[in-house]
Amino acid sequence: MNVKVPTIKKQVFDLIIRDGLVSKAALMxxxxxxxxxxxxxxxxxxxxxxxxxSELGRSTGGRKPILYRVNPDHRAVFGLEISRFTSSIGLYDLNLKPLAFERWKMDERMTPETLVGKITQIAERMMSDFHIDRNKVIGIGIGAVGPLSREDGVMLKPRYFPARGWIDVPICDWLEQRLGMPALLDNGANTAIIGEHWALRNEEVEHMLYVHAGVGLRTSMMSGGQIVRGAVDMEGSFGQMIIQTDGPRLGDEGNYGALEALVSIPALEKKIRSQLKLGRSSTLMGIPPEEVQFDALRKAYLQKDAFITEQFLQTATYLGIGIANLINILHPEAVILGGPLVNVDKTIYETVIQVARSNIYYSPQYEPKFSQGQLTEDAVTAGAAIMLLQDWELN
Known part of the structure; x- marks a missing residue:
């Protein structure tokens, strides 16, 4: 893949966006x-x-310096998340302030064609509501579930979508045709880390790890401020880390004893359904085991159901072990955890990081900073908009 080298003009513009308000001397x-x-x-x-x-800065002895800032109303950009649980779209100004945002649940009716129609309708309404001409929109950045081809703009064969048809979806071509603007695709984990890195830009974090635990396990790593990419799509590879050689397999693919078979929404649902059939006591006993879904599990956990709490905390323990393995290899400065499994309750998050910390090889001399991020569940969408803005070529 060819890497674009920004022009000096674009570098100046990017620095002004990053700093918000900056003098010529600071740019020099x-x-x-x-x-x-x-x-x-x-x-x-x-x-x-x-x-x-924008205004005059503080004098250091001579004339007050002029301070420059981005004109937020000059252009706008869309960010889009396509996920198996929910999807969302946001419209942002050039300061990356969200002007409008909408999220919806993905269900068995949300085929690729239906989704593109919905995205088009929402995007058109957002542009109309804010009186933004189409030619003033830079484009739409997309953070999606992998595996995918970033270069071709195609979602290849993502698993566990409720609707049919999610195979070889040329999402960029479809949206470019419907919206009449450029589209750029990357893994949602990558756009999330771009968004979180942007949110932490004043802290100068260079090495960052992002982990999303939900229907699957999705990860992204940034080193030297740049996303680490492999020869193939790496988004789901963390889930195939083997942590129990004689362990279960999730579905009919992947490794036996892989982390994803122990830490994911489908794995949790499968295990709890099996235990309920064996007669385990739970507030869920009024629901047929095969109909138990994650929403019901989350509610039972928050109601302090002992059996469900045990299963969630065991899942969090396995996730903490997997994250410790990544930390011991990659040594990031910051680790950001997101996704429906981690966000169920603060105790889940705290269990994950407690287990991870206790298994870091160089601890306590080295320990990354853990957080649930600044952008939390909006990180993928915001990061997709930032990705497109970073890729934008100035004339």
Whole structure:
């Protein structure tokens, strides 16, 4: 894959977006460029309407410096999450402030064609509500469940979608045709880490790990501020980490004893259904075991059902072990945990990080900072918009 090298003009623009309010001197300190060239580029960005000369900064002895900021109303960008549990779309200004946001549940009726129709309808309404012309929208960034081909803009064969038809879906082509704007696809785990890295930009975090635990296990790693990519799509590989050699297999594919067979919504549902059939006591006993779904499990946990609590905490323990394995290999500065399983309750999250911490090899000398992120469940959508904005080429 060819990596785009941003022009100096784009670098200046990106730094202004990142800092929010910045002087020419501060830009000069971070760019290998002459003062004359930077003045010319700033003048071009002002003429183009991309930035504003906002106000005067504090004087250090001479004239007060001019401070530059992005013109938030000059353009807009869409971010989209396509997931198996819920999907969402957001419209953002150039400061990446959300103007509008909508989330909906994915069900057996949400085929790819139906979803694209829904996305088109919502996007058109958002542009109309905020009086944004289509030619003012940079495009739509998409964070989706893998496996996928980022280069071709195709979702290949994601598992566990409730609806049929999710095989070889050319999602970028479809949305470009329906919306009349560019579309860019990446794994949802990657766009989530882009979003969280942006939210933490003032902390200068260079090495970050993101883990999403839900219908599947999805991970992304950033090193030196850049996403680590492999020769093939790596999003689901964490779930295939073997942690129990004689363990179960989830469905009819994947490794035996893989983490995903012990830590995922389908694995949790399967295990609890089996135990209920054996007569385990639970507040769920009024529901036929085969009809027990995650929403009911979450409610039972919050109602302090002893059996369900035991199963959730065991799942959290396995997840903590898997995360410790990743930490011992990758040594990130920050670890962000997300997804429906982790977000059920604070006790689940705390159990995961407690187990992970107790299995870090270099602890206590080295220990990453754990969190549930700044953007939480909106990270994929916001990160998809940021990804597209970072990829945008200025004329």
């Amino acid at each position: 300190a971070r760019l290998t460029i002459t003062s004359t060239s930077l003045s010319r580029l700033l003048e071009e960005l002002l003429t183009d309407g991309l930035i504003l000369a």
